[in-house]
Amino acid sequence: MAELNPFKIAQAQLDAAAERLRLDLATHDLLRWPQQELRVTLPIQMDDGKIQIFHAYRIQYNTARGPAKGGIRWHPEETIDTIRALAAWMTWKTAVVDIPLGGGKGGVTCNPKWMSEAEKQRLARGYIRAIASQISVSKDVPAPDVYTTPQIMAWMMDEYETLVGHHHPGVITGKPIPLGGSEGRGDSTARGGVYVTREAAKILNLDLRDKTMAIQGFGNAGQYAALLGNEILGLKLIAASDSQGGIYNAKGLDPKQVVDYKLKSGSLKGFPGADSISNEELLELEATVLFPSALENVITAANADRIRCKISCELANGPTTPEADEILYQNKVFVIPDFLANAGGVTVSYFEQVQNTYNFYWPLEEVHERLDQKMTRAFHGVYQMYLQEKVNMRQAAYLVSVARVAEACKLRGWV
């Protein structure tokens, strides 16, 4: 029977990396646990006048490399172990892209689909009042996550500033642009993924111009991957899919037209000049680059053998299962693991925090340029580890990030 507790899974992943890095016991043990956990109970008045009690959390997993960074999730099935696991993964993610931040996560057990805007605002403010002592630009910087929005970030920032009595926009990222949000956040995840794909192609000696790409999942990341994959890398889009199914044309699809059609009609279904294709068939197409951009667990032991792309750039979280990972590695499918491939989002969040602190805002081009530098450097860091340790890219990414965090802990004299 497999272990299903997400935190235990996260610990197991760390254990594997720690063993390979031969971390000392104390460091290993330190990294197995969150540094600080805050659990609060929030009484919130609902629109009908009744008070409802919400349980909420904020966890700073590790701050050795800098202030904790991580989203706030509002989900009905939220548990502290989910948040612990996600806080750990944020620690590795900030480390792998080498930004001076640690990892954190927060959450409220609630169902935002059942709440009015006014109730959400009261909950957002109540949450910040409860955790205010534990956050700041130099302690812990929350951001949007599952079911939380830029609007909620704005309310939270406002509540925090009210409490501290001065402007402090960097306490939270993912804010609307008029309140200090950064330019370039919209396409940051896809853009980061495209930059690392470019680097992967270089080391694989692949000229991507006029080669093909297939995109599974055509939400925000998938749409930008189609546009930027074409614009930056010269890739030809041959297939894309969403929850209603996919479209395919071996001769190529105009990414702009496909994106416009999706925005206009809400789905890809019926896009003119393309054949229908299922999500599963799309994954197995002979495309040079595959962008799994939607769901978890789409590439499993059952279909991994049929994946024929050269590069799989994981814009979605967890599209490939560990068993499938091993099969892809053996089959020489070059996987850019999720927490590297989609780290563009957290990187631009970090840029937002930096701009807030300086109270000076960069033009879009500068955001792109800096993101490119960060992602490129991060990719090569992982790739060197991949060569050095002869492990798959995901394991290499873990090794890089755990080593960086461990080193910071050591330098601080914690262990």
Place this chain on the structure above:
Amino acid sequence: MATSTIHSGIQALDEVLQGIRLGDNVVWQVDHLEDYRYFAEPFAEAAIAENRQLVYLRFASHPPVLVNRPGIETVELDPSLGFDYFTREVHLLIEAHGPEVMYVFDNLSALVVEWATDELLANFFQITCPYLFELNTVAYFALTRGQHAHYAVARVRDTTQILVDVYHAKNQIHIHPIKVWDRYSPQMFLPHLVGGENWLPLSHSREAAEVLASARQSPLLETTRPMAPWESVYQKLVHYGDTPSGFDETDPEQLALKQELSRMLIGHHPVFNRLADLYFTLDDLFAIRNRLIGAGRIGGKAAGMLLAQRILLTEKDEAGIDFSERLDDHDSFYIGSDVFFTFLVNNDLFRLRLQLTCDSTTSHEEFQEIEHRFLAGRFSPTIQEQFRAMLDYYGQAPIIVRSSSLLEDSFGNSFAGKYRSVFCANQGNPEARLADFMEAVKLVYASALNPDALCYRSKRGLGANDEQMAILVQRVSGMPYQKYFFPTLAGVAFSRNLYAWSDRIDIRQGIIRLVFGLGTRAVERVGSDYPRMIAISHPQLRPEVGVKVSKYSQHQMDLLNLETNQFETHFLTDVLNKGDYPRLHLFLSVMRDNYPYDPISGKVDGRTEQWVLTFNNLISRTDFVPLMGNLLARLEEAYGQPVDVEFTASVDASDRIRINLLQCRPLFTPGSLVDVSVPTSLERQQILFRSHRMICGGLVERIRYILYIDPQRYYRLGSEAKKSLGRLVGQINRHPAIQADKIVMMGPGRWGSGNIDLGVNVTYADIDNAAVLVEVALEEAGHVPEVSYGTHFFQDLVEAQIIYLPVYPDDTASEFQKEFFEAAPNVLLEFLPHASEYKSVLRLIDVPKTTEGGFAQVVADQQRRHAVCFLNTGATPMLKKGGEDS
């Protein structure tokens, strides 16, 4: 054609008419029943004597025409059940009796009392007479002279073979053959004095003039003493209205007349009648009559609309909403139900309809042929003239021609989507507009024979009911924008919320399905495009967050193109791309970084591709939702039961909402055209489970497959296997053999959850073939999980009418038959041979194989929030303990 003659029983009459032939219909126009009896009795006697089959059709309240005796088969019929029913019964009777039968009918004039108009009497005759002729029968009919409109008598004369006027002059009875088909003598068409062995013709001019002048009826004038209530009741009411004291409802006689007029226009349903009596003034009824083309009833849809308008304008409530300032006036016209029958009769379509109603197996191809026949039909010049006058009134304003049949939208029935509504952009010259309009009317008429409608009628046991197709002609509300015409807002609203996807939502406060543009997209379901669903108790709640708001929104709109004169569908952004449509900021949000932002000013920024129709500002900044809530509550209270309405709405420059109420009827759940009351007589072993919360009700019969994902085994499954499970579900969903049958999918927890511990990780495309989706909510350590109501793809389920049921196996009230699901033979590997390692958790049950030919059935009654899945009667599970997997 047979020409053999029969005896009329009166030798002299046979001589005058040169014999009555098989095939003859003989109409006696009389002043008194006695005069009719004078001829009918000898006819009957002769038929009995000659051993001919004789049928007496008894339907009038007058004394019997024939004395009951051996040799006469008396068949009683009830004309009060309506023209359609009566005519069909007579037709079936004639058919059953076959050729060469003798018939005597009661006085036809009695039918007018029941049916209100002479038109229907003439229609009846015009349909029945040729059939009798074909069958070589002889039929006697009577008409009371001077009480019917000239045109009706003329149609009777044109149809029958023999028409004889009978009258008294100088204390003697005379007959005057008006028409004797295919027979002639120099004196045949003169008046004849009845008496003696030979009836003498009045051939002398002086005699003839004396007799005819003393006969009562003026030969050329319209009747001065109409018998048809349609005219007589109206004239009396007009008379009362013209008296100095005016119409007085406290006078029982006047009140009775008003009620009679109301029944003639609205129909006989007790609830409608109660409301009509309560809310319609005499002026309201006159106003309806004044806008009625032809005669007859206005049908359920028109009546519902008018009643709802009147209720809202009459009733005041505590909230202080004065609907006279918030409701648009309507200026609709009605095409009376009699026009439908006259059209059928005049264009030789009535018999076709009779056949189809009895035998509802018309294919869609055959229906197209029927439509062509309707389109080739013609309206009478009088009706066309009225159509012209109506079109002149509307000018070039777009109109909609809507079915408003007698059964439609009345209590307990709804033909939503079965009968047609046709938009007329109403552009072009008057001739072209008339042609378009008449085509629209004919298409609506033809839809009464639509296979779906016939099937629905038959399923509901309405096959033989009086179903007359009235038509409601409404001005399309809206305004021109660019080259288009459409209402700003349109939709349907239900006074009960049958789609409550959260326990917070108060189902008693109703729900609105709102669209931009014509309301067709809210009424009909268009798959991947979605109206905004607004729960009136919690208008801001929606089952989607973030980017899904965009996905589950309306992307296309329906409108009328004034240049092409067509109903069209366009992408919203193509129509609105100039951004200058008034009050756009109330309807649109702008998607930025996956989140919808509501405009804070009167301007909508962003690129058009970022626009998403949320109506958020309409909901938060105007009183649209409370207004609709109030409207529904008032109507529900007046109707005494839940209602649903169809509406359009506009917003003026000061954000004030005005509603145009297009339709109101007792609540009907879209798509559920069947009785969904949960059976009470089920045996314990038939029941597979019950559920008391759901979205989408309905009835699913003949369920062949049940896919059951064993919750305990699922939770014990390794994470890798769990992750693959959703893909296998998708493969089953898409399997051609499964798609050919119905399947129920039952799985632990939240279908579609991204978290595999909370439920099976599928997308909508993995389950879209399921007729019923069941969320098995297992209690874990005393914690009853919160059910998801399918909110991961809520709108998809609603639009596709997939029934979503949460089931709590640990609750004894659920009667969950765990053993059936666990022990039934598993046919999974027959469909997915590669899935052997999942066979313990993924159980595919072929119900007929398990139950010796039985099927499963799901009945979900949304209103009572009770659903049950059961094996149909006689089917009992044939389970071996620990059934073997295949």
